[in-house]
Every structure is written in C-alpha cells, then in structure tokens.
Amino acid sequence: MDIKTSFDARFARIELDLVQKAREFASRHLDIPGPISISAHRLLLQDACRSGLAGIEVPANFGGASASFSTRMRVCEELALLHAGFAFSLVNHHNVVSRIAQSQDSEARRRLIEAMLDGSRIGCTAMTEPQSGSDFTAMRTEALPTQDGWILSGAKAWITNASLADVFLVYAQTDAAKGADGVAGFIVLADDIGFERGHPYSAAGIEGMGVGQFTLTKCAIPNDRLLYPPGEGFRAAMRGVNQARVHVAAMNAAMVEYALAVSLNYAGSRQAFGAPVIEFQGLGWSLANVATHLQAMRLLTYSAADAIDAREDAQSMAAMAKKYANDTTMQAISACMQAMGAQGITEDARLGRLLAWAKAFCYTDGTPEMMNERILRYMRKARRNGP
Ligand SMILES: Cc1cc2nc3c(=O)[nH]c(=O)nc-3n(C[C@H](O)[C@H](O)[C@H](O)COP(=O)(O)OP(=O)(O)OC[C@H]3O[C@@H](n4cnc5c(N)ncnc54)[C@H](O)[C@@H]3O)c2cc1C
Known part of the structure; x- marks a missing residue:
C-alpha cells in the first residue's frame, strides 16, 4: 500500500469523499497547460467551492464538512498534482472562511461565510508589506481606534488571491510600542472606502495564484469586523x-x-x-x-x-x-x-x-x-x- 493510501485509511467516509472529489475536480478542470485569466480563475474557484472544497474544516453548523486538517491537506495535494498554483489559491481562500467561522458568531459573519462557501466571494490573507515579509512585526499598516471601530492605513504586497478577492483578512499594528502584542486582524472588503487594489504581480512561479497588492487609505472598519483583537492577532x-x-x-x-x-x-x-x-x-x-x-x-x-x-x-x-x-x-x-x-x-x-x-x-x-x-x-x- 502506498503512503497516501495508508494515510487516507484513517479517514471517515465524508473525508474520503472530499479527497475523491478533489481528484475528480482536478481531472475535470485543472488539466490547464498555460496561464489562466483572472475571470477564468474566479470561475474555477467558484466551481471548487460549489463542490464543497472551500468548507472542508468549516463546522457543519456553518455549512461546512467539519473534517480534519489532514483532509484539507490531502485535498490540496490531489489538486496540486495537476495545478499547484490553483491548489494554493483555493486553500488560501478556505483558510479565510474557516477563520471567520471559528470567530465570534454574528448574522453578518454568517452571511459572509455563506457567500464564501459558494464562491461568490473570495478571500485572502494579508500580512506581507512592501518593506517587510519575514519580519512580520515590522509591518507599517496601522489601525487607529475610533468610537465605533478602526481606521486602517497602509500597503500590503505579494498577497495570494489579492488580484481577485473580495474579502481581505488584514493584519495591522494598533500600537507600535507593543510589537507583536499590538497586532490585530481585521476583515476588509473590496468595496470599503479607502481600499485600492494594485496591479497583479508578473513573476515566475505564480501562475494561477492571483498574487496582488493593495493599499488602505483611512479605511473605516466597524468593530464587528475586528476578527482578532490586539494581543491575539x-x-x-x-x-x-x-x-x-x-x-x-x-x-x-x-x-x-x-x-x-x-x-x-x-x-x-x-x-x-x-x-x-x-x-x-x-x-x-x-x-x-x-x-x-x-x-x-x-x-x-x-x-x-x-x-x-x-x-x-x-x-x-x-x-x-x-x-x-x-x-x-x-x-x-x-x-x-x-x-x-x-x-x-x-x-x-x-x-x-x-x-x-x-x-x-x-x-x-x-x-x-x-x-x-x-x-x-x-x-x-x-x-x-x-x-
Ligand atoms: C507566490 C507568493 C505568494 C505569497 N502569498 C502571500 C500571502 O497570501 N499573504 C502574505 O501575507 N504574504 C504572501 N507572500 C509573501 C511571503 O510570505 C514573503 O515573500 C516571505 O515571508 C518572505 O518575505 P520577503 O519576500 O519580504 O523577504 P525578506 O523578509 O525581505 O527576506 C529576504 C531574504 O532574507 C532572508 N532572511 C530574513 N530574515 C532572516 C533571518 N533572521 N535569518 C536568515 N535569513 C533571513 C529571507 O529568508 C530571504 O531570503 C507570498 C509570496 C509569494 C512569492
């Protein structure tokens, strides 16, 4: 028995079905010889979401499969056999859905999760900035508190899915003196005033990943879109x-x-x-x-x-x-x-x-x-x- 088969042997039926779905999705849609346009990429993500591949670890009460991390990893692996760029893009989207689903429940968040599970809204996670990548706490994107929320300003660079996403999990510094303890996580939407999408990157090895950049200029984010408060981010x-x-x-x-x-x-x-x-x-x-x-x-x-x-x-x-x-x-x-x-x-x-x-x-x-x-x-x- 090969190592993949013996690893999968521990999976529950629903988990095995997800791995099989990924295999079928890859052979039906991912045999793509060259670059894909942003609109084709979006449609592919939507198809994958509708096959249940964006809700693997999302709890069942939110419409997901409540499956294990290992299942998500194996799904990624099956997709990457034919298109590693797309597999990376999809798992980045999935990551944002599961994070929102693990956070405090609210009607607005439920609506967002629903739209992300069916692929009508795509997510990404933004940590890296033009001047800092490995040194995450050197970020310059700042979040200043207001009476009913936060004002975010800064720039994010090299973000997977940013050239097509609608939902951005943005990490920002609320108090530079606190370093890591000042970092908070916010949900920013592409139609928020002050959000501006930059050009997609043109580079080797990013085919199918939608890697892009964006800036935030005095972007007002209400309190209910603070995903991780300072100290938790x-x-x-x-x-x-x-x-x-x-x-x-x-x-x-x-x-x-x-x-x-x-x-x-x-x-x-x-x-x-x-x-x-x-x-x-x-x-x-x-x-x-x-x-x-x-x-x-x-x-x-x-x-x-x-x-x-x-x-x-x-x-x-x-x-x-x-x-x-x-x-x-x-x-x-x-x-x-x-x-x-x-x-x-x-x-x-x-x-x-x-x-x-x-x-x-x-x-x-x-x-x-x-x-x-x-x-x-x-x-x-x-x-x-x-x-
Ligand atoms: C295709 C692609 C997709 C990406 N997607 C995302 C995404 O979705 N979200 C996101 O936030 N970011 C994303 N990134 C950014 C990625 O996380 C950063 O590129 C990475 O963290 C490295 O940061 P940097 O490029 O700024 O390099 P730097 O941090 O500037 O490092 C430059 C060099 O110095 C080395 N270096 C730095 N510090 C040390 C040290 N202490 N010891 C030894 N060597 C060191 C590094 O290893 C590197 O070789 C993506 C990048 C790529 C290429």
Whole structure:
C-alpha cells in the first residue's frame, strides 16, 4: 500500500469523499497547460467551492464538512498534482472562511461565510508589506481606534488571491510600542472606502495564484469586523502560517510525484545506445533519489499533519516538513527534467512551471531560512530544558 493510501485509511467516509472529489475536480478542470485569466480563475474557484472544497474544516453548523486538517491537506495535494498554483489559491481562500467561522458568531459573519462557501466571494490573507515579509512585526499598516471601530492605513504586497478577492483578512499594528502584542486582524472588503487594489504581480512561479497588492487609505472598519483583537492577532497569524507550511509541503510532494511519473514514463521508452535510458544506472539512480526524497517529504509532512490534528505543538515539525520540501523539490524536478533530455524543458512536458512553482513556494508562508530559525529555536529550548 502506498503512503497516501495508508494515510487516507484513517479517514471517515465524508473525508474520503472530499479527497475523491478533489481528484475528480482536478481531472475535470485543472488539466490547464498555460496561464489562466483572472475571470477564468474566479470561475474555477467558484466551481471548487460549489463542490464543497472551500468548507472542508468549516463546522457543519456553518455549512461546512467539519473534517480534519489532514483532509484539507490531502485535498490540496490531489489538486496540486495537476495545478499547484490553483491548489494554493483555493486553500488560501478556505483558510479565510474557516477563520471567520471559528470567530465570534454574528448574522453578518454568517452571511459572509455563506457567500464564501459558494464562491461568490473570495478571500485572502494579508500580512506581507512592501518593506517587510519575514519580519512580520515590522509591518507599517496601522489601525487607529475610533468610537465605533478602526481606521486602517497602509500597503500590503505579494498577497495570494489579492488580484481577485473580495474579502481581505488584514493584519495591522494598533500600537507600535507593543510589537507583536499590538497586532490585530481585521476583515476588509473590496468595496470599503479607502481600499485600492494594485496591479497583479508578473513573476515566475505564480501562475494561477492571483498574487496582488493593495493599499488602505483611512479605511473605516466597524468593530464587528475586528476578527482578532490586539494581543491575539500575532498568535492567530502564526497558527495559520503553521498549517499553511504543511499544505505547501504536501503540494511540493504532489509536484514531485507528477514529475517522477512523467520522467519514468519517458525514460522507460526513450532509446539510446540500444536500450531504454532508464536501464543506464547513472540515470536510473538519479530517479531513485527522487523517489526517496518524495517518500521522506511525505513522511515528514503527514506526521506534521497528524500533530496538528492531535492539537500538539506542531511548529517545529511543520517547519521541518516545509524546509525539507523546499530544499529538495527543485532539485528533484530538475532531475526528472534531466532524465527526459531536451524534451524535459518543453512546454508539453509541463515540468518547467513545476520548477517555477517550487521556487515560489520557497517564499510563501516563510522562507527556508526562517524555517531553520524556527527549528533552531526549538532545539535551543530543548537544550535549556535538559534531557
Ligand atoms: C507566490 C507568493 C505568494 C505569497 N502569498 C502571500 C500571502 O497570501 N499573504 C502574505 O501575507 N504574504 C504572501 N507572500 C509573501 C511571503 O510570505 C514573503 O515573500 C516571505 O515571508 C518572505 O518575505 P520577503 O519576500 O519580504 O523577504 P525578506 O523578509 O525581505 O527576506 C529576504 C531574504 O532574507 C532572508 N532572511 C530574513 N530574515 C532572516 C533571518 N533572521 N535569518 C536568515 N535569513 C533571513 C529571507 O529568508 C530571504 O531570503 C507570498 C509570496 C509569494 C512569492
């Protein structure tokens, strides 16, 4: 039994159905060879939402499936087999829906969740700014309290889905002197006065992610759209990032699985010196290395997902899973391309864009350097606490 099948064996019926739905959705809609327009991207997101793929972890009383984090991760992985960019876009939307559903209940929030579950409104999460990414608390977007709400001003950069989203989970500083404790989270809507969407980014590896930017100029947000009060914003953001790191690792694994299958197929039939090229040990061993990295990637990723579902502290495990995936995926895809000779770099082979996505995933939800920082912090803590 392969590792994915044995991992899925623990799932309840409803969870297995969601993974199967993702597989079907991918084969029906995600076999897309090139870039997709913003309007086509929106329609795809809507279709995925209507298949129930945006409510996996959302509680049933809000219209979701109340399924596990592992289910969401496996759904991402299945979608990423054919389109990692779209998988990342959808999971970012899902993340905002589940966060709103976990917050204080209100009629307005219920209406928002309903619209996001059916894909008529798309969400994104905005932490990064033009001058700061890894150093999250160096943000300059500020939120000043008023009698009945907050006034937000600032700029956000490199935000997945921002070029098409309607609902923005925006982190802002309420009191710079408090650092992390001053960070709060707000729901901003695209039609709020003072919100202005910037141009989508044009860069390698962001196909299907809708990566964009926006500014807020004295944007008035009522109190009932304060999702995380000061003191809770930073911790909430870090919790989300932790889960996202595991998704990203799973999506990397899916890309390596795809590249390996394509290259094995090719190397098994391509002849050189009177034999299929896979028969040459020098080449075959490079693919054996890829298969080994893929297995290791999944073992790390799935054990981090298990820890998240068990509500254990998964910070270090999630960082290790993402770091390992970031460190090995580009090398693995490149080896698969190499095994296909010049054919490996053609658009038909579709491996070049996997390489670009793999590079982009080295930035999303924290760089490998920041993963090392996180892992090291845990090692220091363990050393201080002794055996
Ligand atoms: C495709 C894509 C999608 C994204 N989506 C989102 C999104 O939806 N929401 C969002 O908020 N952000 C998003 N981001 C932004 C992403 O989170 C940041 O790019 C990332 O956090 C790194 O920040 P930076 O690019 O500003 O690099 P910087 O923080 O400026 O870092 C520059 C370099 O210095 C290194 N560095 C920094 N500090 C240290 C340190 N202490 N030790 C060692 N090295 C260090 C970094 O690792 C990096 O190599 C996205 C980015 C991309 C590319």
